[in-house]
Amino acid sequence: MTEDSVNPGGGGSRIEHPALPAAAAAIGRMLVLGGGYTGRRLAAALEAAGVPVLLTHRRPVPSGDARGWLPFDPDQGALPGEADLAGVSHVLVTIPPDGGGRDPVLGSLEALLHRLAPAWVGYLSTTGVYGDTGGAWVDETSPTRPLLVRSQARLACEQAWRRSGLPVQLLRLPAIYGPGRNPMLSLRSGTARLIHKPGQVFSRVHVDDIVGAVLHCIALPAEARPDTLILADTFPCPSSEILGLAAHLLGCRLPEVQRYEDVAAAMGPMARSFWSENRRASSRRLRDDLGYRLLYPTYREGLASCSGDFF
Numbered sequence: 001m002t003e004d005s006v007n008p009g010g011g012g013s014r015i016e017h018p019a020l021p022a023a024a025a026a027i028g029r030m031l032v033l034g035g036g037y038t039g040r041r042l043a044a045a046l047e048a049a050g051v052p053v054l055l056t057h058r059r060p061v062p063s064g065d066a067r068g069w070l071p072f073d074p075d076q077g078a079l080p081g082e083a084d085l086a087g088v089s090h091v092l093v094t095i096p097p098d099g100g101g102r103d104p105v106l107g108s109l110e111a112l113l114h115r116l117a118p119a120w121v122g123y124l125s126t127t128g129v130y131g132d133t134g135g136a137w138v139d140e141t142s143p144t145r146p147l148l149v150r151s152q153a154r155l156a157c158e159q160a161w162r163r164s165g166l167p168v169q170l171l172r173l174p175a176i177y178g179p180g181r182n183p184m185l186s187l188r189s190g191t192a193r194l195i196h197k198p199g200q201v202f203s204r205v206h207v208d209d210i211v212g213a214v215l216h217c218i219a220l221p222a223e224a225r226p227d228t229l230i231l232a233d234t235f236p237c238p239s240s241e242i243l244g245l246a247a248h249l250l251g252c253r254l255p256e257v258q259r260y261e262d263v264a265a266a267m268g269p270m271a272r273s274f275w276s277e278n279r280r281a282s283s284r285r286l287r288d289d290l291g292y293r294l295l296y297p298t299y300r301e302g303l304a305s306c307s308g309d310f311f
């Protein structure tokens with residue numbers, strides 16, 4: 001099942017973000033809290049446009065990386081000071097709730113963020129806050145009924161960000177994939193599993209569409225930014241379907257198909273929790289209302305764009 005008004009795809013290795021010039025002009029200094037997969041990708045796009053970016057880390061920064069890294073590890077008391085964050089105008093939070101379900105950023109930096117008075121704060125959340133819909137579509141108006149403990153913590157963190165009074169946009173994400181994080185890697189490493197659960201689908205979003213949508217939101221006038229936005233592609237589908245294309249692109253065999261009911265009991269709790277919920281995440285508000293054109297409307301363009309890493 002797909003959503004209509006699908007935009008044509010755009011593969012290729014050079015990513016053109018149409019909103020980058022306008023976003024770059026609006027940003028004085030970007031603070032990315034959590035220099036992980038998505039945070040680094042956004043930082044790279046902005047740095048290429050000459051925007052100063054600060055990225056936070058807990059682990060040691062790779063040697064030779066000249067970016068503006070700042071240590072941020074509240075559990076260890078590593079916090080940036082006001083002078084470190086001078087000039088920050090926009091903030092993206094990619095850090096999930098901590099082990100106790102609390103938001104590590106609000107718990108340690110909320111007062112400082114208020115003093116910085118940023119024009120925009122993006123908070124990366126998850127479509128897990130909608131819980132299980134038995135495969136039905138959800139959008140930003142759907143009720144939140146998180147079933148998993150980690151999704152309940154996420155919803156509580158969303159609400160805490162909302163209460164903070166900062167100019168927060170909640171950006172809800174399904175599974176993130178892209179270069180360095182996709183099923184071609186698990187096929188190559190021999191860890192891929194071809195699991196069949198009747199009726200089960202997963203939604204996903206390419207990391208460069210998260211970056212593109214963030215830039216698009218920053219470039220919009222503040223009054224045009226919805227307070228909650230789903231970032232997803234148009235084509236939720238079974239994981240076996242995307243694994244099939246991954247095997248085709250690599251020219252390799254698929255693993256043996258396994259029935260979910262035969263393997264569920266032996267799965268780890270995290271894997272089982274992913275399979276316990278079934279929903280389709282709609283990005284119509286992003287595409288139709290805000291006019292964002294997905295770079296990768298389905299996994300087909302998205303996965304093909306990653307296959308260059310393998311040859």
Ligand SMILES: NC(=O)c1ccc[n+]([C@@H]2O[C@H](COP(=O)([O-])OP(=O)(O)OC[C@H]3O[C@@H](n4cnc5c(N)ncnc54)[C@H](OP(=O)(O)O)[C@@H]3O)[C@@H](O)[C@H]2O)c1
Pocket residue numbers: 033034035036037038039056057058059072073074075094095096097098104124125126127173174175176177
């Ligand atoms: N991955 C998915 O498919 C998916 C789906 C839906 C939503 N999301 C959410 O979207 C956001 C971005 O995802 P991502 O895959 O880009 O994340 P990621 O690669 O795991 O990066 C998260 C960053 O946050 C840092 N961090 C985590 N906990 C922290 C803490 N307690 N204190 C300080 N720093 C902390 C991590 O540091 P370390 O590197 O030191 O751990 C890392 O730099 C996350 O909130 C994630 O939960 C992800």
